[in-house]
Amino acid sequence: MKTEKILGRVGRGRSGSMASLEQENSPLIHRRTATQVLNKGKEAANKIKCLLQESFPSEDHGKNSMIGFLNEEILDSFSEALIILTSEGAPETPLDQASTPCSDEQGSDHSSKKRKVQSGRRNGYRRRAHPYASTRVLSKTMDDGRTWRKYGQKDIFSSKHPRSYFRCTHKYDQDCQATRQVQRSEDDPSMYVITYIGEHTCRDPTKSPHLLPPSHQRPPFIISFGLETAQDDQQEPQSNSPHSSILKQESDEEVVSDPSPGSSASEFLMLPDLGTFEQSAPMAPYMETVLDQCDVMSDVHSSNSCLDMEFEIPFELNEIDDVFSLDHDKLFPD
DNA sequence: TGTATTTGACCGGT
DNA sequence: ACCGGTCAAATACA
Incomplete structure (x- = not known):
């Protein structure tokens, strides 16, 4: 119903696959997909690492080491995220914890037609997370x-x-x-x-x-x-x-x-x-x-x-x- | 019918 | 608690 419309229009997910997944309302599936995505990213970062090593075989000082360092950071981040995601005690994935817009309508107060925002609509809401200038x-x-x-x-x-x-x-x-x-x-x-x-x-x-x-x-x-x-x-x-x-x-x-x-x-x-x-x-x-x-x-x-x-x-x-x-x-x- | 805007609600930071 | 940034339903528009 409404959810579909929102997803279609706004496309909250970063990719089409994410968006379609959100319709499933399954934290488990979300986690699995997030894991896949992270694995992909990790793979890519690994490739970059290899390529860097090929391009700058011997040395790793100065800017090259910086690139390498940052690459390591990326890899670490992916690894950490994967660990968090795959650890059994992990709560509903943080990013997706709110991805059940319809499921938790405990109040189910549809009475007022003025939009009532369910808790959980803030799907991965991040505020000022970026250090952008x-x-x-x-x-x-x-x-x-x-x-x-x-x-x-x-x-x-x-x-x-x-x-x-x-x-x-x-x-x-x-x-x-x-x-x-x-x-x-x-x-x-x-x-x-x-x-x-x-x-x-x-x-x-x-x-x-x-x-x-x-x-x-x-x-x-x-x-x-x-x-x-x-x-x-x-x-x-x-x-x-x-x-x-x-x-x-x-x-x-x-x-x-x-x-x-x-x-x-x-x-x-x-x-x-x-x-x-x-x-x-x-x-x-x-x-x-x-x-x-x-x-x-x-x-x-x-x-x-x-x-x-x-x-x-x-x-x-x-x-x-x-x-x-x-x-x-x-x-x-x- | 699809896209953009409006606007009240939600949420994080302080 | 307040303020400001973002979300998203409703609405307007092409």
Whole structure:
């Protein structure tokens, strides 16, 4: 009945198989499937490990060791999750504990047609689990060239204007974690304060992947898992519509740094020349990425739900291609 | 009919 | 307990 509709539309599961499984309402099946998925991931991580060893046979210092280390972390995480899942005493799997939307209708109060949310509807609800950085932008328009889907609006306690919440349209089809919050500016209601959280890991088909800035403009290269750093490079200066300006870059935990000396007094970091923002805009994701590196690195351990790892490597992008493309066939033999 | 938005409820962090 | 972020049923729209 309703459940089917929700599942079909919203697609809460990360994959089709997950969604279909949810209809079964069986914690056991959920666990089994989760185990399979985790095994898959573990397998993939193992392959990466092998490939790394082939690519960097002898040494394991410097960046290679970092890659290896992170790979080990991934493997460990998978292993741990598997242990938790398969241990007999494991309670209903945490992620799925709430996946019985219909089964526990103890109250069964269907009387009011106003939606009554059963306990357990929050299927794997995670709040602020990601250590994503946020980028605040002041814009005249909400349109930034990206496709967003509004998922909520809130009146904010200390604010005159409500805040709207958007997620990337490709959240479910491409597992893109980018979200943004839009609120009218207190000072200038004709402007929007847009806070971007997370980065696009999706490839928006409406966008052409050609706008890579020249390599000399890029910061040292960053491999990003979960964050879109590399991919976003290829996209239009998304968050940076011609009208917008970056105001502030901050991590979730703290303001990492203020790249412009002397601007600390202002709440936001204003770019010097808004007219040329379109040109400077592509650097925004890089700035953010670079600024976030420390935080993200330090958060790798604590974040199991999403792999947000990025690290700096000192070789050119095409060298990365060399490294990874030669592995591609092995990784994806079909 | 499928997709997007609205909006009250739920839930986590503080 | 409060606030803010997210979920998801209901609704609007194409």
